[in-house]
Amino acid sequence: MEKNSNLNLILVLTTIGIVSALLLTFVFEWTSPYIAANEAEKRRNAINEVLPGLERVEEVEIDGEIFYEAYDNQGMQIGVAAQHSGAGYNGMIDVMVGVDLDSQEVINISIVGHEETPGLGARITENEYKSNYQNKPFGDYTGVGTPTSDPMEVQTIAGATISSEAVIRIVENAVEKINTVYGGR
Amino acid sequence: MGEFSQIVLLFISTVLVNNFILVRFLGICPFLGVSKQIETAFSMGLATTFVMTLTAAATWLINTFILEAFNLPFLRYVAFIIVIASLVQFVEMFIKKTSPVLYKALGIFLPLITTNCAIMGLALLIPLNGYSFIASVVFGFGAGVGFTLAIVLMAGLRENLEFGDVPQALKGVPITLIIAGILALSFMGFAGMISV
Amino acid sequence: MAVKFKELFSVFRNGIWKENPIMVLVIGMCPTLAVTNSAENGLAMGLATAFVLISSEIVISTIKNFIPANVRIPSFILIIATFVTFTDYFVKAFFPTIAASLSIFIPLIVVNCLILGRQEAFASKNPVHKSIADAVGMSIGFTWVLTLLGIIREFFGMGSVFGLQILGEWYNPMVIMLLPGGAFLTLGLMVGIYNHINREVE
Numbered sequence: 001m002e003k004n005s006n007l008n009l010i011l012v013l014t015t016i017g018i019v020s021a022l023l024l025t026f027v028f029e030w031t032s033p034y035i036a037a038n039e040a041e042k043r044r045n046a047i048n049e050v051l052p053g054l055e056r057v058e059e060v061e062i063d064g065e066i067f068y069e070a071y072d073n074q075g076m077q078i079g080v081a082a083q084h085s086g087a088g089y090n091g092m093i094d095v096m097v098g099v100d101l102d103s104q105e106v107i108n109i110s111i112v113g114h115e116e117t118p119g120l121g122a123r124i125t126e127n128e129y130k131s132n133y134q135n136k137p138f139g140d141y142t143g144v145g146t147p148t149s150d151p152m153e154v155q156t157i158a159g160a161t162i163s164s165e166a167v168i169r170i171v172e173n174a175v176e177k178i179n180t181v182y183g184g185r
Numbered sequence: 186m187g188e189f190s191q192i193v194l195l196f197i198s199t200v201l202v203n204n205f206i207l208v209r210f211l212g213i214c215p216f217l218g219v220s221k222q223i224e225t226a227f228s229m230g231l232a233t234t235f236v237m238t239l240t241a242a243a244t245w246l247i248n249t250f251i252l253e254a255f256n257l258p259f260l261r262y263v264a265f266i267i268v269i270a271s272l273v274q275f276v277e278m279f280i281k282k283t284s285p286v287l288y289k290a291l292g293i294f295l296p297l298i299t300t301n302c303a304i305m306g307l308a309l310l311i312p313l314n315g316y317s318f319i320a321s322v323v324f325g326f327g328a329g330v331g332f333t334l335a336i337v338l339m340a341g342l343r344e345n346l347e348f349g350d351v352p353q354a355l356k357g358v359p360i361t362l363i364i365a366g367i368l369a370l371s372f373m374g375f376a377g378m379i380s381v
Numbered sequence: 382m383a384v385k386f387k388e389l390f391s392v393f394r395n396g397i398w399k400e401n402p403i404m405v406l407v408i409g410m411c412p413t414l415a416v417t418n419s420a421e422n423g424l425a426m427g428l429a430t431a432f433v434l435i436s437s438e439i440v441i442s443t444i445k446n447f448i449p450a451n452v453r454i455p456s457f458i459l460i461i462a463t464f465v466t467f468t469d470y471f472v473k474a475f476f477p478t479i480a481a482s483l484s485i486f487i488p489l490i491v492v493n494c495l496i497l498g499r500q501e502a503f504a505s506k507n508p509v510h511k512s513i514a515d516a517v518g519m520s521i522g523f524t525w526v527l528t529l530l531g532i533i534r535e536f537f538g539m540g541s542v543f544g545l546q547i548l549g550e551w552y553n554p555m556v557i558m559l560l561p562g563g564a565f566l567t568l569g570l571m572v573g574i575y576n577h578i579n580r581e582v583e
Contacts, residue, residue, distance in 0.1 A: 018458055020463040021264060027467050028259040034474035042477070047547050089376070090203075091484075092314070094352065115484060118418045119538055119559045159556065208561055210415035214494055217407060240489075259470065262488050263462040270458060299458075304413040305492040309485045354577035358407055361570030370562035 043083070046110040047143070048164060050098025051079045062181050070098075072180035079107055080182055084174035088166040093124070097174035099138070101182055106136040109171055114163075121163030129157055129164065138175050140166050192323050196355025199327030205303050206335040209265040212303030216336055217361055219294065224339035227333065232291040234362040236298050237307055240246060241325025243268050245318055248271060265308040273299045303332055338368060389514045396518030401501045403526045403568075404575045409495035412486045413527060414564040420543045423531025425479045426486065427524025429472065433464045433515040434489050434523075438504040442512035445505050457500045458491070465491045495523060531566055534558045579581070 013059035045069050047057055061067075068081040081098040094112040099105065111125045118156060132154045135162035143156040143165050212233070219229045223336050244265055252261055277295045280288045287346045298304060307328050311321045351360050400406060403413055412430065415421040437460050448456050469487045473480040480487070490496065499519055504512045532542050537556035540548035557563045 009449050012448055012454060013452050013459070018461050020459055021260065023463060024259045024263070024466050027470050031470040031474035035470070035477075038474070038477040113481065117554045117556075117559060119554060210411050210561060210564070211489075213410035213414060214408060217410065259466055262466045262469070262491055263459065266458050266462045266491050267455070269428075300490045300492045300494045302489050305489055306411075306485060309488055313485070318561060331496060344574055352573075354580065355573045357576075357578065359569045359573035362565050362572065366562045366565030369560075369565055371555070373560065373562065 002108055010127060012175050018159070042112060046083075046096035046112050047081050048106040049110040050081050050096050052108070054078055059100070065181070067178065067181065077101070080178055082174050082178050083112060084170050084177060086170040086173065088116055088168055089121045089162045090117065091120075093163070093170060095170045095174060097133075097171055097178070099175060099178055101178075106133045106138070106139050106171065106175060109133045109167075111167075116152060117161045120135070120157070120160040123157045123160060124163050129155075133171060139180055140172055143168050188338055192320065192333075193335060196323050196327040199324055200331040200334065201372070202373055204222050204335055204375075205306070205328045206332060207365070207372045208376075209306065211306035212301050212332055215294075215297060215303075216332075216365070217358065219297075219373065220339040220343055221335050223337060223340045223344060227295045228290045228335045230329070230336050232294045232332025233298060233301065233303065233332050234326065235274060235294075236269075237304060237329040237332070238322060238323045239272055239276070240269055240304050240308055240326075241311060241321045241328075244322040245311055245316070248312050249296045249318075261312075265305060269308065270299050272359060276338060297301075308314070335368070339365065342368070383422050387432075389511065391453070392511055393514040393518040396515065396522040397525070398521070398581060400521070401526065401575075402519055403523060404572055408498055409493045409523060411489060412493065413530065414561070414568060416486050417527055417531040417534055417564065418482055418538065419482075419535040420528060422479070423442050423527040423529075424524065425472075425476070426483060427486055427527040428583035429468050429483070429518070430490055430493060430495070430523055431517075432468055433461065434496050434499060434520050435513065436464045437461050437496060438476045438499060438512040439509060441489040441500050441503040442509045448505075453505065454497075454501075457497060457505075461500070462491050463528040495519065520527030530564075530568060530571065533571075534563060538563065 002185075006175050018092040048054065048068065051068075051070040053072055056071045057065060058069045058071070060069060067084065070078050070081065072078050079100045081096055083094060083096045085092050085094045087093075091114070093114045096110040096112050098109070099108040099167070100107050109130055111130075114122065114124065116122045116124060131147070136154075137151060139152060141152050141154045142150075143161065143163075144153045145156055145158070148155050154164070154168050199205075203209060206213065215229055220226050233305050247264055247268060248261070248347070252258060252264060273295055277288075280291060280295075308327055311324065314324075318323055339361075343361065346360065346364075356361070385396070396402065402408055403410070409430070412426050416426045437457070437553070440460055441457060465488060469480075472483070472487060500513065504517045536542055536547065537555045539554050540546060540552045555563075558567065
């Protein structure tokens with residue numbers, strides 16, 4: 001067969017394509033369980049962080065949104081968590097927010113994923129920033145550059161106002177999302 | 186906010202705030218390689234913008250109607266690179282046939298575009314950001330305009346550099362990188378202007 | 382035999398300094414600048430690229446005689462993309478934190494001009510053992526520059542190296558080193574120093 005004949009060209013490319021697709025199917029089958037386990041682990045850690053003292057978590061889907069209801073060892077509900085995303089400085093920020101429905105307060109937040117600048121925006125993952133949200137009443141928050149004086153204020157990170165403000169908006173939306181579903185109960 | 190103003194904001198933020206070259210580090214190779222003269226830099230930018238807009242549309246369609254519909258995420262990179270390579274080939278043939286003048290200006294840049302990470306990066310960012318079809322095309326076009334802006338600015342600076350007194354060791358690549366650094370710093374001024 | 386080994390060694394050594402992919406050939410710049418905000422990320426990116434480069438050079442130099450000239454580039458790209466997808470899934474499965482910090486720059490190895498460039502310039506013309514020597518040399522050359530760049534940027538930008546805090550509380554980190562501007566400036570100065578050393582040696 002002529003080496004540069006059209007038939008040969010198609011044959012070579014198709015062979016490479018088929019081998020490549022088979023190989024990748026195998027790789028996908030092999031790695032998928034690990035990737036899923038990593039995701040689940042990350043989510044579990046985040047829920048544990050935002051709802052401390054939980055014994056059991058129930059995943060419920062209401063109106064197409066997923067919520068995590070947490071119970072302590074006596075079977076009492078200690079709170080509800082939900083994950084919410086929004087645009088940050090470089091990319092999407094995923095935040096897990098845990099709230100106490102009785103006192104209508106945020107318990108804690110956890111940054112599940114982000115692409116912010118290391119050393120600046122990435123400091124949203126530090127406790128110094130996250131502690132801002134502990135025991136915050138539900139509602140709208142304002143970012144301020146100085147230590148907070150009002151319970152509805154959040155102290156932003158110096159040099160990373162955009163990332164800080166982005167997290168504020170995401171937390172507000174997450175709280176609203178939980179409150180619309182659970183608020184009436 | 187209305188849908189139209191969303192699209193306009195997306196365009197401006199892609200061009201200035203999240204400039205592909207200076208903020209996202211995509212497409213550095215042509216940025217350093219083809220920025221010696223304003224004229225060639227502009228042609229390169231034009232060719233890239235053209236391919237980027239088409240790529241955005243083509244990869245969105247393939248990702249939505251083939252890869253996601255049949256649950257084949259592991260073929261994404263292979264599919265995207267084939268789409269880009271064929272698209273570049275197709276554009277090259279098309280321009281060659283229809284406009285010899287344009288082909289003369291852009292011809293030599295087209296093959297380079299296949300391995301331009303800005304194009305592949307664009308294809309990868311679209312599913313990641315979950316844009317709609319219209320938003321994807323605007324994103325692609327904006328990315329191209331941003332690319333052109335950065336590369337033309339760079340070429341303008343480098344043309345002036347011809348008359349500058351550059352230390353021997355810094356001549357060529359090093360000084361170009363340092364200028365790019367200063368350019369990137371100045372683009373930080375746009376940061377946070379718009380967040381989409 | 383001795384001559385052959387010497388030849389192999391000179392191919393291998395080429396990529397590390399004399400024809401360093403970043404310093405001299407100035408290719409593969411996007412990952413070089415984007416992911417080197419820490420030493421760990423730089424090293425991880427270098428290793429991921431090395432894996433793709435070495436595997437594709439082995440495969441391509443083995444099957445080069447079966448590939449018709451007209452579809453050479455598409456065939457190369459297909460093979461490279463396959464290895465990149467493999468790397469991406471592998472890193473996601475077993476090193477999730479590294480996968481998160483490198484994000485889209487692992488898939489972007491597909492369009493790293495270094496990989497395709499070496500297939501064109503070397504693997505498609507040389508036997509397997511020489512191609513391996515070339516790929517390993519180029520990989521080391523690529524990885525050391527990325528790691529060094531990462532070390533410098535992390536040291537000045539966060540006061541640490543490989544996550545180990547070196548400078549104390551008194552140090553006010555130069556955050557600019559972690560931003561795009563700092564990346565360009567540092568690499569520019571590094572290439573400048575490299576050129577200077579080469580001129581001194583001559």
